[in-house]
Amino acid sequence: MTTTTHDHHDDHAHHGPAKGLARWLFSTNHKDIGTLYLWFSFAMFFLGGVFAMVIRAELFQPGLQLVEPAFFNQMTTMHGLVMVFGAVMPAFVGLANWMIPLMIGAPDMALPRMNNLSFWILPFAFAMLASTLFMEGGAPNFGWTFYAPLSTTYAPPSVTFFIFAVHIMGASSIMGAINVIATIINMRAPGMTWMKLPLFVWTWLITAFLLIAVMPVLAGVVTMMLMDIHFGTAFFDAAGGGSPVLFQHVFWFFGHPEVYIMILPAFGVVSAIIPAFSRKKLFGYSSMVYATASIAFLSFIVWAHHMFTVGIPFAGELFFMIATMLIAVPTGVKVFNWVTTMFRGSLTFETPMLFSIAFVVLFTIGGFSGLMLAVAPADFQYHDTYFVVAHFHYVLVPGAVFSIMAAAYYWLPKWSGRMYNETLGKTHFWLSFVGVNVTFFPQHFIGLAGMPRRIPDYAVQFADFNMVSSIGAFLFGASQLLFLFIVIHTIVAGKKAKAKPWDGAEGLEWTVPSPAPFHTFDTPPKVD
Amino acid sequence: MPSKLLKGGVALFAVLLSAVTQADWTLNMPQGVTDISDQVYSLHMLTFWVCVGIGVVVFGVMFYSIIKHRRSKGAVADNFHESTAVELAWTLIPAAIIVYIGIQAFPVLKNMYDFEDSELTVEIVGYQWKWRYTYLSDDPTQQVSYFSNLATPAEQIRNRTDKGENYLLEVDEPLVLPVGSKVRFVLTAADVIHSWWVPQLGVKKDAIPGIVNESWTIINEPGIYRGQCTELCGKDHGFMPVVVQALPQAEFDEWMAGKKEEAAKLAELTQKDWTYDELMEVGESVYQKNCASCHQANGEGLPPTFPALKDSPIATGDVMAHIDIVVNGSAQNPAMAAFGPQLSEVDLAAVITYERNAWGNDTGDMVTPVDILNYNAGQ
Numbered sequence: 014m015t016t017t018t019h020d021h022h023d024d025h026a027h028h029g030p031a032k033g034l035a036r037w038l039f040s041t042n043h044k045d046i047g048t049l050y051l052w053f054s055f056a057m058f059f060l061g062g063v064f065a066m067v068i069r070a071e072l073f074q075p076g077l078q079l080v081e082p083a084f085f086n087q088m089t090t091m092h093g094l095v096m097v098f099g100a101v102m103p104a105f106v107g108l109a110n111w112m113i114p115l116m117i118g119a120p121d122m123a124l125p126r127m128n129n130l131s132f133w134i135l136p137f138a139f140a141m142l143a144s145t146l147f148m149e150g151g152a153p154n155f156g157w158t159f160y161a162p163l164s165t166t167y168a169p170p171s172v173t174f175f176i177f178a179v180h181i182m183g184a185s186s187i188m189g190a191i192n193v194i195a196t197i198i199n200m201r202a203p204g205m206t207w208m209k210l211p212l213f214v215w216t217w218l219i220t221a222f223l224l225i226a227v228m229p230v231l232a233g234v235v236t237m238m239l240m241d242i243h244f245g246t247a248f249f250d251a252a253g254g255g256s257p258v259l260f261q262h263v264f265w266f267f268g269h270p271e272v273y274i275m276i277l278p279a280f281g282v283v284s285a286i287i288p289a290f291s292r293k294k295l296f297g298y299s300s301m302v303y304a305t306a307s308i309a310f311l312s313f314i315v316w317a318h319h320m321f322t323v324g325i326p327f328a329g330e331l332f333f334m335i336a337t338m339l340i341a342v343p344t345g346v347k348v349f350n351w352v353t354t355m356f357r358g359s360l361t362f363e364t365p366m367l368f369s370i371a372f373v374v375l376f377t378i379g380g381f382s383g384l385m386l387a388v389a390p391a392d393f394q395y396h397d398t399y400f401v402v403a404h405f406h407y408v409l410v411p412g413a414v415f416s417i418m419a420a421a422y423y424w425l426p427k428w429s430g431r432m433y434n435e436t437l438g439k440t441h442f443w444l445s446f447v448g449v450n451v452t453f454f455p456q457h458f459i460g461l462a463g464m465p466r467r468i469p470d471y472a473v474q475f476a477d478f479n480m481v482s483s484i485g486a487f488l489f490g491a492s493q494l495l496f497l498f499i500v501i502h503t504i505v506a507g508k509k510a511k512a513k514p515w516d517g518a519e520g521l522e523w524t525v526p527s528p529a530p531f532h533t534f535d536t537p538p539k540v541d
Numbered sequence: 542m543p544s545k546l547l548k549g550g551v552a553l554f555a556v557l558l559s560a561v562t563q564a565d566w567t568l569n570m571p572q573g574v575t576d577i578s579d580q581v582y583s584l585h586m587l588t589f590w591v592c593v594g595i596g597v598v599v600f601g602v603m604f605y606s607i608i609k610h611r612r613s614k615g616a617v618a619d620n621f622h623e624s625t626a627v628e629l630a631w632t633l634i635p636a637a638i639i640v641y642i643g644i645q646a647f648p649v650l651k652n653m654y655d656f657e658d659s660e661l662t663v664e665i666v667g668y669q670w671k672w673r674y675t676y677l678s679d680d681p682t683q684q685v686s687y688f689s690n691l692a693t694p695a696e697q698i699r700n701r702t703d704k705g706e707n708y709l710l711e712v713d714e715p716l717v718l719p720v721g722s723k724v725r726f727v728l729t730a731a732d733v734i735h736s737w738w739v740p741q742l743g744v745k746k747d748a749i750p751g752i753v754n755e756s757w758t759i760i761n762e763p764g765i766y767r768g769q770c771t772e773l774c775g776k777d778h779g780f781m782p783v784v785v786q787a788l789p790q791a792e793f794d795e796w797m798a799g800k801k802e803e804a805a806k807l808a809e810l811t812q813k814d815w816t817y818d819e820l821m822e823v824g825e826s827v828y829q830k831n832c833a834s835c836h837q838a839n840g841e842g843l844p845p846t847f848p849a850l851k852d853s854p855i856a857t858g859d860v861m862a863h864i865d866i867v868v869n870g871s872a873q874n875p876a877m878a879a880f881g882p883q884l885s886e887v888d889l890a891a892v893i894t895y896e897r898n899a900w901g902n903d904t905g906d907m908v909t910p911v912d913i914l915n916y917n918a919g920q
């Protein structure tokens with residue numbers, strides 16, 4: 014990046030973006046790539062949402078009405094995979110692309126061409142994954158956790174395409190993570206010292222290290238599956254000296270940090286928004302950084318809490334129970350800090366703030382059920398029931414997804430140069446808030462009462478709450494169409510936004526005009 | 542306007558929260574009928590109330606700020622943003638609470654892992670999509686073993702008739718256990734991973750192919766306790782319930798004696814002269830119970846996953862090949878399991894005879910239990 018001083022090097026700053034499709038296909042601009050990631054994730058959010066609607070429609074009443082059990086299993090699997098790898102993760106990478114350079118005063122991401130590549134392989138991965146729905150034998154039907162041997166010996170032929178798609182997604186994530194790390198370490202503006210970094214940048218830095226640590230593990234586990242299926246190995250087959258339990262250890266060694274990959278950047282987003290609308294500095298900045306780092310560390314030593322019932326030894330149960338409960342400590346610190354930031358502030362409740370407050374409350378409820386699940390003896394009753402479904406949807410939907418929506422409303426003026434309509438935004442918030450709770454709160458009850466997850470039909474005593482849950486899901490699903498409308502309406506017809514539309518907001522991103530020009534910070538800003 | 546909406550939100554939340562406590566009797570974890578399930582229930586309620594307590598404090602402060610410290614009420618922001626003492630307090634207090642919960646959980650967990658001194662051992666094997674229960678005994682000829690299948694008729698599942706009281710939670714033969722004595726379970730699976738769960742007993746353990754797991758229970762009260770398979774195990778994962786019938790020791794012994802007698806009768810039946818009509822009749826019921834979930838009642842299967850048996854090359858071709866695939870399973874596709882170890886000679890002979898003659902296959906072939914015995918002897 015030192016070549017920018019050569020005079021013969023043409024001066025990008027005075028070029029606009031390329032015209033037409035070429036702008037998007039060949040883009041190396043962090044803002045354009047960020048936009049691509051965000052739209053892609055939005056599209057996947059709707060695709061995964063359609064699968065969820067099929068699931069909730071079938072579960073509206075007991076009995077089999079709409080789909081066959083075999084197809085139902087494909088829906089739960091595809092819903093999970095598309096939402097995790099297609100909607101939530103790319104959305105955060107999109108936010109990182111747009112905001113990290115703007116927040117640290119860098120002209121672009123450190124590795125712009127790799128940035129282009131890491132995005133453009135994603136649509137192929139998901140096209141391939143979605144195409145399995147039309148293959149003989151159907152799409153993957155073994156759950157997003159794809160436990161062997163259901164996903165190996167007993168899998169439909171499309172499993173090979175699934176494996177390849179996961180490889181591509183993993184490569185994309187690893188490249189994205191390398192880019193984030195290289196950018197944050199090398200491209201901070203002079204004076205942007207470590208403990209001045211916005212928390213969003215910190216949380217993403219730590220997330221990127223998690224990604225680099227665990228995506229290869231995911232690649233490893235699907236490769237072992239591939240070998241078992243096609244090349245006669247027996248990693249996961251006890252008859253050949255392997256073990257199905259090995260699969261679960263390897264998978265969750267990836268899978269547990271993965272859930273923090275989906276929530277740490279959310280912490281960063283909320284840590285930007287709550288101070289802005291409280292007009293008060295974030296309480297306990299440095300403890301937030303340390304808490305994030307401790308959560309990341311602990312996330313590597315708790316994986317077997319997903320496996321309390323597979324028959325791990327007593328000492329193992331005890332260790333994983335204690336380690337898991339410990340995560341509640343740094344997570345609690347975060348929640349207390351956000352609440353204390355609001356305390357004695359000067360609060361207003363624009364849409365990003367509403368989503369952030371709902372995030373804190375509902376994520377905390379998800380955290381509570383997480384603490385309950387960590388208690389190993391009790392987990393024998395909760396495991397693989399709707400209680401778990403309720404738990405992880407509370408941390409992922411009003412958790413991760415709400416934070417992404419908060420971020421979208423908060424930074425949309427910077428991205429598009431236009432303000433969204435506040436009334437519509439609030440309407441979207443309240444519909445989503447009600448929808449999410451009506452969908453997922455009753456699932457705690459049916460789980461405790463004994464309904465297993467991943468079943469297409471259920472005993473009659475679970476009927477009422479399933480119907481409530483389905484109604485909530487339809488409401489939540491429909492309100493996202495409003496979100497789409499709001500975003501498009503803002504871009505084409507929103508009122509012009511000021512450089513800094515939020516009076517309490519802080520950070521370098523608000524020092525550039527709205528919309529942020531194609532090139533920003535060609536000369537680094539001074540940070541003091 | 543936002544304050545009204547906020548209040549609405551708070552009200553909704555309060556309603557949801559109160560539902561948790563009011564609904565205790567149907568919508569909470571069952572207290573169950575074993576000491577373990579009771580202790581687990583107490584742990585569950587302990588952590589629940591700890592969470593409620595923390596929630597009340599945290600959300601209390603938050604909603605206080607939302608109501609009192611809003612700019613529209615003229616609130617001016619303070620600028621405190623750090624306090625080591627406070628940070629330390631809210632790190633150490635939660636840590637102490639966690640240690641406390643951990644200490645409460647320890648003895649329960651330890652107890653769950655005490656498999657010693659059982660009076661009866663039952664082997665539980667998960668199959669796609671049924672359970673096999675075997676009462677282990679030092680004398681293998683005295684071992685009682687049978688399958689437990691979903692008993693809910695397809696008409697109810699397909700919404701053609703009203704659903705019964707125990708819809709999807711009923712089986713043809715429950716696992717029968719004595720009350721008051723320690724029963725050890727050893728669990729494994731024949732194909733994919735299943736998980737055997739009875740909430741009222743507080744027992745859930747994965748049944749994993751190639752691995753043997755352990756669990757145990759002492760049931761305190763006679764009764765019928767229902768649960769389900771909880772690990773995704775393929776198409777009919779939602780249709781493999783677990784039903785346990787707990788009987789007083791004397792009744793249990795009686796039941797066990799009856800079971801052994803049945804087994805002896807079955808051995809005699811193998812030697813009896815079977816007519817075509819008798820075989821077809823038994824064959825149809827064996828088929829409905831064991832084969833129809835994949836090959837379908839009308840024999841047309843669900844191609845390409847599960848082949849049709851109507852007009853199929855094997856069911857209308859060589860008899861030996863037909864016996865072979867049913868007894869030993871398919872070498873190409875593990876979904877077609879080996880039924881030799883699962884069904885009696887009578888059932889095997891009957892189902893093969895049935896498949897060769899039902900749905901217009903009309904081969905006229907008849908396979909007798911003795912044919913199966915001879916086949917096995919020749920293997």
Ligand SMILES: [Cu+2]
Pocket residue numbers: 667668670734735736770771772773774778781
């Ligand atoms: Cu099962």
